[in-house]
Amino acid sequence: MRVLSFIAVLFMGGVLFYAAQDLPPVGSDKSPAATHISPDYVENSLADAATPNIVTTVLADYRGFDTLGETSVILTAGLACLIILGAAGRKEDEE
Amino acid sequence: MKRPFGSQILDAAARLLVPYILLFALYVLFHGHYSPGGGFQGGTMLASALILVRLVRGSTPGWGLDRKRCVALGVLGVLIYAGIGVACVASGANFLNYGALPLPMARPEIRAMGILGIEIGVTIGVMGTMVLIFDLLTDHREDHG
Numbered sequence: 001m002r003v004l005s006f007i008a009v010l011f012m013g014g015v016l017f018y019a020a021q022d023l024p025p026v027g028s029d030k031s032p033a034a035t036h037i038s039p040d041y042v043e044n045s046l047a048d049a050a051t052p053n054i055v056t057t058v059l060a061d062y063r064g065f066d067t068l069g070e071t072s073v074i075l076t077a078g079l080a081c082l083i084i085l086g087a088a089g090r091k092e093d094e095e
Numbered sequence: 096m097k098r099p100f101g102s103q104i105l106d107a108a109a110r111l112l113v114p115y116i117l118l119f120a121l122y123v124l125f126h127g128h129y130s131p132g133g134g135f136q137g138g139t140m141l142a143s144a145l146i147l148v149r150l151v152r153g154s155t156p157g158w159g160l161d162r163k164r165c166v167a168l169g170v171l172g173v174l175i176y177a178g179i180g181v182a183c184v185a186s187g188a189n190f191l192n193y194g195a196l197p198l199p200m201a202r203p204e205i206r207a208m209g210i211l212g213i214e215i216g217v218t219i220g221v222m223g224t225m226v227l228i229f230d231l232l233t234d235h236r237e238d239h240g
Binding site: 047048049050051052053055056057059060061064065067068070071072074075077078079081082085086 | 127128129130131133134135162165166169170172173176177180190191193201203204206207209210213214216217220221223224225227228231232234
């Protein structure tokens with residue numbers, strides 16, 4: 001079983017290394033990620049939102065719904081801590 | 096933090112530092128349009144000032160921020176964010192499309208104001224949540240007696 005998993009890992013690794021040869025070079029301006037919608041943001045964000053920091057415009061305006069979700073995630077993490085740690089404290093009180 | 100571990104030296108140093116931390120947090124928040132920064136970073140720095148006060152002085156002079164108010168601040172932050180989105184819907188645009196907000200400015204400036212509004216919401220929410228988690232992790236039951 002161990003030998004079998006080792007062979008499977010080697011096979012998957014080989015496939016991934018083979019596929020990685022077709023990836024665009026790091027930082028290439030011809031890669032799909034850099035040619036689809038990014039140039040639009042870079043060129044128009046100042047005119048759209050009067051904000052020089054493109055990162056802020058993308059984070060809070062173009063992708064505002066995503067950031068709303070992130071804020072809710074942080075609130076949910078705090079509430080989970082409150083439920084777990086707060087409840088543990090209460091049980092000790094009862095004992 | 097029920098028991099402080101501050102000495103007089105720590106106390107004096109914290110008194111000196113806290114106003115500058117608060118001021119710099121506000122700078123990071125409001126300068127997020129022009130430099131790295133924004134709501135998440137500003138909120139974490141505000142929370143760090145509050146946590147410093149709690150570490151040095153214990154939770155008694157915790158500026159009135161007990162557990163319930165921390166939760167309320169966290170919820171308030173998310174509500175500010177979502178409320179601005181709903182206000183955009185009420186002004187006849189899509190959710191979180193700040194351009195339609197009824198403000199006496201040019202459209203790009205309205206969008207910048209909308210971004211600032213939601214960043215303030217994020218700051219309040221992150222600050223409340225960070226302080227809440229710190230209080231929960233350091234709240235030792237034996238201190239209640």
